[in-house]
Amino acid sequence: MNSHGRSAQIEVPVADSLNFQQHPKGSQxxxxxxxxxxxxAQDDExxxxxxxxxxxxxxxxxxxxxxxxxxxxxxxxxxxxxxQNISAPCTVLDFPTRDDFAREISTHQYDVVxxxxxxxxxxxxxxxxxxxxxxxxxxxxxxxxxxxAIPGIEKMxxxxxxxxxxxxxxxxRFLGEDENAAIEHPQIVSGFGTRIMGIRLPERRGATAATIxxxxxxxxxxxxxxTSAFFGGKGKFVNFFESGDELFDVxxxxxxxLGVHSFFVMDENxxxxxxxxxxxxxxxxxxxxxxTMSVFASANAIHKYTTQELVDLGVxxxxxxxxxxxxxxxxxQGTDTHQLTRELREHGIRVQGSTIIGLEHHTPENIVSxxxxxxxxxxxxxxFMLYTPVPGxxxxxxxxxxRRLLHDVDYADVHGQFKFNFKHAAISREDxxxxxxxxxxxxxxxxxxxxxxxxxxxxAGWKRYKExxxxxxxxxxxxxxxxxxxxxSSALWAMEREFKKVxxxxxxxxxAVREExxxxxxxxxxxxPAVLGPIFLWTTRREDRRLARGKTYEPPMILxxxxxxxx
Ligand code: B12
Ligand code: SF4
Numbered sequence: 105m106n107s108h109g110r111s112a113q114i115e116v117p118v119a120d121s122l123n124f125q126q127h128p129k130g131s132q133x134x135x136x137x138x139x140x141x142x143x144x145a146q147d148d149e150x151x152x153x154x155x156x157x158x159x160x161x162x163x164x165x166x167x168x169x170x171x172x173x174x175x176x177x178x179x180x181x182x183x184x185x186x187x188q189n190i191s192a193p194c195t196v197l198d199f200p201t202r203d204d205f206a207r208e209i210s211t212h213q214y215d216v217v218x219x220x221x222x223x224x225x226x227x228x229x230x231x232x233x234x235x236x237x238x239x240x241x242x243x244x245x246x247x248x249x250x251x252x253a254i255p256g257i258e259k260m261x262x263x264x265x266x267x268x269x270x271x272x273x274x275x276x277r278f279l280g281e282d283e284n285a286a287i288e289h290p291q292i293v294s295g296f297g298t299r300i301m302g303i304r305l306p307e308r309r310g311a312t313a314a315t316i317x318x319x320x321x322x323x324x325x326x327x328x329x330x331t332s333a334f335f336g337g338k339g340k341f342v343n344f345f346e347s348g349d350e351l352f353d354v355x356x357x358x359x360x361x362l363g364v365h366s367f368f369v370m371d372e373n374x375x376x377x378x379x380x381x382x383x384x385x386x387x388x389x390x391x392x393x394x395x396t397m398s399v400f401a402s403a404n405a406i407h408k409y410t411t412q413e414l415v416d417l418g419v420x421x422x423x424x425x426x427x428x429x430x431x432x433x434x435x436x437q438g439t440d441t442h443q444l445t446r447e448l449r450e451h452g453i454r455v456q457g458s459t460i461i462g463l464e465h466h467t468p469e470n471i472v473s474x475x476x477x478x479x480x481x482x483x484x485x486x487x488f489m490l491y492t493p494v495p496g497x498x499x500x501x502x503x504x505x506x507r508r509l510l511h512d513v514d515y516a517d518v519h520g521q522f523k524f525n526f527k528h529a530a531i532s533r534e535d536x537x538x539x540x541x542x543x544x545x546x547x548x549x550x551x552x553x554x555x556x557x558x559x560x561x562x563x564a565g566w567k568r569y570k571e572x573x574x575x576x577x578x579x580x581x582x583x584x585x586x587x588x589x590x591x592x593s594s595a596l597w598a599m600e601r602e603f604k605k606v607x608x609x610x611x612x613x614x615x616a617v618r619e620e621x622x623x624x625x626x627x628x629x630x631x632x633p634a635v636l637g638p639i640f641l642w643t644t645r646r647e648d649r650r651l652a653r654g655k656t657y658e659p660p661m662i663l664x665x666x667x668x669x670x671x
Contacts, residue, residue: 124265127244130280131192133215134671136243137183138197140221140228141205145656151227151516158199158659164521165456165487165554168544171647172553172599175299177659181292181315181370182249182271183220187666188290189272192279198662205232208663209240213671217243218275219263221251223495224519226260233262248274250334253496254515269335270320270342287344289316289354291361294368297659300555301595301640302647310363313398315370318351318380319343322372324402324434326425327499328460331372334496341372348383355384355395366396366420375401378408385417394576394583396420403439411451415569415577420584422448423456426481428463428474445481452565452581454558457483461540462491467530475543479550484557488543489520490536491528552610556599559592560617566624590629590636593621597637598644 127133141150145157157163159175166173180198187194197208209217217236221229233245248267251257257266267274276283292315298305322331325338335342345351355367375381388395398421406414406424414422426441445455459478466474478486493500493509503509508527518525524536531539551557566585572578596618603611622630 124278126280127216127278129215131190133192133279134213135187135190135192135194135216135218135275136197136208136212136214137187137194137218137220138205138208138232139180139183139199140219140225140232141200141202143201143656143658145658149227150231151225151514153224153516153519153522154656155521156224156516156519157656159657161485161554162657164489165485167521168541168548169553170651171302171644172300172555172602174554175297175657176295177297177657178295178315179292179662180220181290181317183218184290184292184664185287185317186218186271186275187664188288189285190275190279190281191667193667193669194665195668196662196664196666198664199659200661202231202235204661206235206239209236209243214240214243216246216278218246218248220249221247222249223251223254224516226251226254226257226515229263230261237262246275246278250330250496253330253334253494255495289344289358291358292316293362297657299657301598302643302645302650303640310365312364313366313368313396314355314358314362314364315368316351316354316358318345318369318371318374319377320372323376324373324404325498327502328491328494328497330494330497333498337498343377346380348380348385348387351380351384352387352391356391356393359393359395365394367398369397369399372400373402373405374399375405375409375414381409381417382413385413388418389416389576392576394418394579396580396584399423403441403444404434404437406444406448407439411447411453414448414453415451416574418576418580419453420565420580421454421456421484423458423487426457426478426483427460428465429477430465430474431460431463442481445483449484449561450564451568452561454484454561455481456485456487457481458487458489459543460491461488461543462524462528462531462536464491464529466491466528468535471531471539472542475539475546478543479547482551482557484561485554486544486547486551488540488547490522490524490540492518492520492524493526494518549607550610552603552607552614553599555592555595556603556614556617559588559596559621562588562592563617563620563624585624586626586629589621589625590632593618593625593629594633594636595640596621597633598640601641602644 144152145154146152147154161174183196187196219229219232229247229251236243236245245263246265247263248271252266252268273283294313294315319341321335321341323339323341325332358364396418399419400423403424448455493503503526510525513525523533562584566581569577569581596614600611600614603614
């Protein structure tokens with residue numbers, strides 16, 4: 105049975121806690137759910153690190169791309185999901201400063217203070233527990249999220265409950281509510297505060313995808329994978345929505361409530377569940393939905409579909425692990441990843457590759473060719489991460505048994521973008537960072553800005569599908585082209601000029617794509633680069649100067665109350 109009691113095959117992940125006892129006030133208890141405090145992109149004593157900003161792309165994907173880097177923030181979806189699925193009065197406090205957090209717990213009487221965190225931010229959790237004991241001594245402190253996987257965490261922080269695994273069912277049980285009740289999906293706009301080339305994009309209703317969370321965990325159980333391990337490991341996961349019908353209903357509701365047609369599907373391996381995905385496609389066809397979807401999927405899961413099925417489903421962005429050809433992960437077996445990524449791009453599907461630096465077989469001699477191999481996929485985006493034994497994973501267990509963990513590494517530095525936290529057989533800790541940084545730079549140098557690459561993929565999709573018989577698919581590409589071709593052409597105009605300094609050949613390729621856009625665009629879009637191009641060039645250069653001066657970006661504090669009545 106899963107945590108929502110719907111399926112016999114899925115098991116409950118470990119959701120344990122110290123001294124579990126239902127809260128005496130039950131659903132009357134007043135709850136605060138907070139993310140850890142910022143600012144984040146700076147070095148401080150609580151564990152913030154300037155190289156670890158609260159951003160997805162700039163943290164681990166486009167961080168070497170300077171002013172071309174895609175900058176945006178994402179809300180803390182775990183606590184939004186919990187808030188939506190309990191009937192107690194509940195506040196979500198996202199990205200507070202320390203002062204915001206202190207003010208909130210001092211001015212409202214919370215029976216429960218819930219803190220959500222990942223491992224790197226354990227120092228902040230410790231401080232927030234200390235502050236809560238001081239400023240709100242009657243509150244019960246509950247800590248959840250990946251931080252709970254740290255061995256001995258109960259001695260590092262002063263919390264009453266430390267929750268491992270899925271949090272909605274735990275919180276419902278804690279409040280005496282029905283933990284098997286259906287999940288109500290919160291309204292989530294996937295990203296905000298987006299900046300490219302020094303321009304902050306306007307936030308229009310419906311312009312940004314909605315996040316949908318069909319499940320947590322992944323049954324593939326790769327040895328390093330923390331999300332898989334946290335929700336039960338190999339063979340396990342928790343489904344919030346079992347069928348294509350349920351998913352369709354949620355997406356349909358989001359379409360109406362948020363005015364969106366595109367969805368960021370937050371599921372570690374969405375395509376693995378073919379029956380659900382195909383059920384969803386049937387409903388989309390029936391209702392003539394021309395939706396787009398960004399998904400995560402492993403290569404073995406992608407192979408369950410023809411490219412046409414993926415296009416029909418509206419998959420327009422796909423994040424897949426490439427790891428390394430010699431890594432031996434089951435998910436990659438029998439896959440020619442070059443051919444796969446090329447084919448996806450030719451069908452207008454943006455590919456985000458993910459490669460691990462510092463696998464067991466890597467040496468200073470072969471790492472450069474392994475990175476070159478990864479870069480040669482020419483994916484639209486490429487994430488590089490250090491091989492990192494993270495608490496809770498089989499890899500961590502193995503490294504501990506082999507006594508290869510480095511014990512003097514601060515958890516704040518165990519995020520895969522700094523240096524090894526273990527003794528590698530052939531690569532030193534210092535070199536691990538050098539190789540990692542080089543991988544990002546090499547991808548940028550060889551393949552150009554990701555913004556150019558996604559424009560190129562859109563163009564390929566448009567050319568292939570602009571006269572396609574299925575109107576759902578045709579309209580999807582037509583509307584993206586209409587919305588973006590003028591903007592992309594203008595951005596390409598500026599990129600072409602700026603990239604000459606980095607690589608003249610890539611600059612020439614950018615020019616060729618811009619020319620093609622011109623041919624394929626309508627009158628207005630064709631005229632836009634003459635005006636917008638120089639503006640983009642100016643803002644790009646201004647942004648470069650700002651970044652050189654150390655400019656960083658922080659998400660704003662967000663406070664949301666639900667079922668609320670003032671005490
Ligand atoms: C969105 C996201 C982000 C956003 C941040 C969002 C935010 N506001 O915090 C961005 C892009 C900024 C980000 C950044 C980073 N991230 Co991140 N991120 C994710 C991602 C993709 C989705 C998170 C999510 O919403 N999941 C869905 C929700 C439903 O699941 P959940 O958050 O786990 O919540 C459930 C439970 O954990 C629990 N729970 C959570 N909070 C609480 C609180 C209470 C009180 C209770 C009871 C329960 C509970 O209940 C929830 C419902 O079941 C995950 C991967 C993943 N699939 O989860 C990685 C992930 C969380 N990130 C990770 C990492 C390492 C990072 C970075 C360090 C970047 C990097 N180098 O990889 C930075 C850190 C930035 C910083 N300074 O803190 C790791 C965490 C590893 C670990 N073991 O700690 C993950 C798991 C990715 C991975 N597989 O490596 N991230
Ligand atoms: S396939 Fe991806 S999400 Fe699944 S266990 Fe492996 S790394 Fe994790």
